[in-house]
Amino acid sequence: MIAFEVNDMTCGHCVSTITKAVRVIDKGAILNIDLSKHRVTIDPTEADAQELSDAIREAGYTPTPVPASTAPAAATKARGGCCCG
Numbered sequence: 001m002i003a004f005e006v007n008d009m010t011c012g013h014c015v016s017t018i019t020k021a022v023r024v025i026d027k028g029a030i031l032n033i034d035l036s037k038h039r040v041t042i043d044p045t046e047a048d049a050q051e052l053s054d055a056i057r058e059a060g061y062t063p064t065p066v067p068a069s070t071a072p073a074a075a076t077k078a079r080g081g082c083c084c085g
């Protein structure tokens with residue numbers, strides 16, 4: 001289980017963009033996205049954390065690795081970088 005905090009993921013469109021980006025590199029991955037916490041949790045089948053991070057970054061977002069078990073959602077205010085602004 002790999003978790004990222006993606007603070008510039010701000011709406012459903014961002015969620016689907018990130019979902020697609022992850023599926024491109026790991027089509028069997030299980031994604032769990034909590035938009036309100038800007039949290040993307042991925043259970044990968046073939047990609048590793050670095051590849052997943054790169055895929056999200058290439059989709060235009062800024063993933064910050066989060067230890068999956070400890071997860072104090074640093075309530076960072078969402079930046080204004082939404083793709084669908």
Ligand SMILES: [Cu+2]
Pocket residue numbers: 009010011012013014015082083084085
């Ligand atoms: Cu968006």
